Amino acid sequence: MCARERGWSKVRGAAGDGSTNTFRDTVRRAGARWSGHVRQRWRTLPPQRRTLGLTAGSAAVGLAVSLGVVAAAGPWDHGQRTAERSRAAALEADSGGSHTDDARPGPVAGREPAEAPKPAPSAPPVLRPADASGEAPTRGGLAEALRAGLKDEALGRTVGAAVVDVATGRVLYESGGDKPLVPASTIKLATATAALTALGPEHRLETRTVWDPGSRRVLLVGGGDPTLTEDRLAALAEDTAEALREQELHPKTLGYDISRFTGEPRHPIGVNPNLAPLSPLMLNAARTDGSRRGPAPREADPAAAVADRFAELLDEHGVFAGRTERARAPKDARRLAATxxxxxxxxxxRMLTDSDNDLAEALARHTALATGEPADFDGARAAARKVLRGLGLPVGHARFADGSGLSRDSRVSATLLASLLATAAHADHPELRPVLTGMPVAGFTGTLGGRYGTEATEDAAGVVRAKTGTLTGVNALAGTVVDADGRLLAFAFLANGTESRGAAHAALDRLATALAECGCR
Structure with a gap:
């Protein structure tokens, strides 16, 4: 019997005879059998068959891992939605990069807003908190499992590592865990946690049109939504034109309001294909090549480009708005339509799976506004620190220079990131569940989709769920993993001063795999 199967046996032995545990045990046995079968067959399959096998088996792995998270964290009623369950069960071809928004969302000319996906049906016997099953790893056991990996020269000059038991929130292991290091994109975990805490998981970003009676013009008001699509903008133009006709209004000009964000629109790294100018009004993150994620050429003035396109769309519906100009909506402006x-x-x-920098910076500014700070870099920095400290997290000497991790001035510790993930899994914080569900799955989705395919790491495919971080000389990995005894652990490994990106990624993946393969006692 393999180590992981022995772990599940211990879980079953401690479960008792109730119907709840009978159901849970059935699922766990199925997951363990499938896992053992994959390990036996994996090395004999050609690459094409491996891909098909992973796709077909992703539902079983996802269910087993999700059950481990549920057992440690408690009810998911407020964080797990039907749509999320469907995506977890059927792996999409683009590894989570496609996100479909409502066709015509938002209050429009008297219509009710489109409804959010309905919560998954509550299942108290399955979702209720369970006793921590299996023994937690010991510090000595973790030190032995991680010692060689942490000494790997590929991890560079400075390494911070931390492992936290999700069931108890206790820090099990640290090695340089309190060192403030450059986190790269793993800082998006902090951005996500702060935004969900300050705004709530059901909050939506609104782009609207209003009528300025004094100037007799339509104003397109940016709401800080970098996910605004051409389809949604077209629907907004149609509904705006309809509202104008119904109210017998005839605009002379079209204005656009970008007062939602303040401060410097350029990120400190300057013009960069990884990020658009920080504007509250942009179409598809100001991409000019039709792409949906990753580096791309961007509009120099995203708001002006959207306004010009909106004028064209209005004209298609018989509304000639004249020239476009930057303006600010007056207090007595009349609402016309919204998306x-x-x-x-x-x-x-989406932000975590795709490591979306534009979305990260936008959410950092919305967090600032929600906490009474200005919507600029300073305000976002202060808001993140304030919100995370309020959750009882060890912010210490952390510095949140930006929301995306593109800045090298940010500093966080491995212990902060691991503790943050344990907090996101706690039953007291169901609003933070998307931090867990959004992280890429090793070997399956997002920025981990092409990793965990080597002989040294393949056993962790589907078991590790983590956010990556990569800058020149900086590599990081922070996430959750189910160990061989079925214990859910949160971990963070931060490496500064690396020389080879590929070698550093492989070393980090081996560390996460070591956690997956051991009981560490």
């Missing part, structure tokens, strides 16, 4: 983004829970998942 709203997907709920924040979905935006956070």
């Amino acid at each position: 709203r983004s997907a709920p924040l829970a979905g935006l956070v998942e």
Whole structure:
């Protein structure tokens, strides 16, 4: 019997005879049998068959791992939605990069807003908190399992590592865990946690149109939604034109309001294909090549480009708005129409899976506004620190220079990130579940989709769920893993001063795999 199967046996032995445990045991046995079968067959399959096998088996792995998270964390009623369950059960071809927004969301000319996806049916016997099953790893056991990996020269000059038991929130292991290091994109975990705490998982970002009676013009008001699509903008133009006709209004000009965000629109890294200018009004993150994620050429003035396109769309519906100009909506402006983004829970998942820098910076500014700070870099920095400290997290000497991790001025510790993930799994914080569900799955989705395919790491495919971080000389991995005894652990490994990106990624993946393969006692 393999180590993981022995772990599940211990869980079953401690479960008791109730119907709840009978159901849970059945699922766990199925997951263990499938896992053992995959390990036996994996090395004999050609690459094409491996891909098909992973796709077909992803539902079983996802169910087993999700059950481990549920057992440690408690009810998911407020964080797990039907749509999320469907995506977890059927792996999409683009590894989570496609996110469909409502066709015509938002309150429009008297219509009710489109409804958010309905919560999954509650299942108290399955979702209620369970006793921590299996023994937690010991510090000595973890030190032995991680010692060689942490000494790997591929991890560079400075390494911070931390492992936290999700069931208890106790820090099990640290090695340089309190060192403030450059986190790269793993800082998006902090951005996501702060945004969900300050705004709530059902919050939506709204782009609207209003009528300025004094100037007799339509104003397109940016709401800080970088996920605004051409389809949604077209629907907004149609509804705006309809509202103008119904109210017998004839605009002379079209204005656009970008006062939602303040401060410098350029990120400190300057013009960069990884990030658009920080504007509250942009179409498809100001991409000019039709792409949906990753580096891309961007509009130099995203708001002006959207306004020009909106004028064209209005004209298609018989409304000639004249020239476009930057303006600010007056207090007596009359609402015409609106479009709203997907709920924040979905935006956070998209940001983490795709490592979306534009979305991260937008959410950092919305967090600032929600906490009474200005919507600029300073305000976002202060808001993140304030919100995370309020959750009882060890912010210490952390510095949140930006929301995306593109800045090298950010500093966080491995212990902060691991503790943050344990907090997100706690039953007291169901609003933070998207932090867990949004992280890429090793070997399956997002920025981990092409990793965990080597002989040294393949056993952790589907078991590790983590956010990556990569800058020149900086590599990081922070997430959750189910160990061989069925214990859910949160971990963070931060490496600064690396020389080879590929070698550093492989070393980090081996560390996460070591956690997956051991009981560490």
